[in-house]
Amino acid sequence: MKTLLLWTIVAACLVTSAAQARSAYDGSWDLAFVTQGGACDPSYNFTVNISDGVVTHPNLVKFRGYVARSGSVRASVTVHDKFASGTGKLSGSSGRGHWSGYAGRSRCSGYWTAQRN
Numbered sequence: 001m002k003t004l005l006l007w008t009i010v011a012a013c014l015v016t017s018a019a020q021a022r023s024a025y026d027g028s029w030d031l032a033f034v035t036q037g038g039a040c041d042p043s044y045n046f047t048v049n050i051s052d053g054v055v056t057h058p059n060l061v062k063f064r065g066y067v068a069r070s071g072s073v074r075a076s077v078t079v080h081d082k083f084a085s086g087t088g089k090l091s092g093s094s095g096r097g098h099w100s101g102y103a104g105r106s107r108c109s110g111y112w113t114a115q116r117n
Helices: 002-021
Strands: 027-038 043-051 054-056 063-067 072-079 082-091 094-103 106-116
Touching: 027 094, 043 063, 082 106
Parallel strands: none
Antiparallel strands: 027 043, 027 106, 043 054, 054 063, 063 072, 072 082, 082 094, 094 106
């Protein structure tokens, strides 16, 4: 009987931990990147998914991103000879931040915006 009670408590703790792992920012987000300096394309648009605070894109293998509970965002992406990293903040259903990187030998920088789908 004690073993059953112990396993019930352990299972309840695991379920509670999994439920708490969800991020307030989970879901699909549309991102727009605007180049303000450098010779990169003037803008980039794509959609990412956030699950448990981890930012992913289905077609970008070298994409890493994380959203903290506070809404602070850190992400980086590499596609062929292009690389960018950025930081910012999500709040409610929108967000904004800055990015910098390079395309070939050209250095670039700008800002990004996000809207929840």
